[in-house]
Amino acid sequence: MDPTEVLGNLGKKYSPDILRSAAEPKSAQELSDELDIPVTTSYRRVEALAELGLLADDEEGRDFGETGRSQTLYRRNVEEIVIRFDGDEMTVDSVEREETDQRLASVWDDLSRSVGGDD
Numbered sequence: 001m002d003p004t005e006v007l008g009n010l011g012k013k014y015s016p017d018i019l020r021s022a023a024e025p026k027s028a029q030e031l032s033d034e035l036d037i038p039v040t041t042s043y044r045r046v047e048a049l050a051e052l053g054l055l056a057d058d059e060e061g062r063d064f065g066e067t068g069r070s071q072t073l074y075r076r077n078v079e080e081i082v083i084r085f086d087g088d089e090m091t092v093d094s095v096e097r098e099e100t101d102q103r104l105a106s107v108w109d110d111l112s113r114s115v116g117g118d119d
Contacts, residue, residue: 001053001094009048019055021035024075025073025075
């Protein structure tokens with residue numbers, strides 16, 4: 001990751017809000033609605049963050065919104081971004097999200113409760 005590019009994008013209005021909100025898969029339209037961001041700005045920020053590897057297409061990939069059109073869902077790809085300054089050098093490191101599939105665990109819990117009943 002180019003540190004200057006990462007800092008430049010994180011410094012843009014709405015980018016940190018989008019990253020914070022994209023802990024769960026959301027479309028650019030959903031992010032726009034939730035954060036009260038102009039939709040064109042939301043799409044631009046999402047695209048820039050995805051190019052940097054900070055957002056990723058969700059594995060499920062697509063959703064059909066209210067319009068019935070296919071929408072790409074995005075999810076934050078990192079849990080932490082660390083920027084270090086060492087003399088004249090600047091580095092950016094990131095800690096990626098764990099790939100534990102919480103949705104599968106949730107479905108399993110729901111299934112277990114419905115089969116076994118409430119205890």
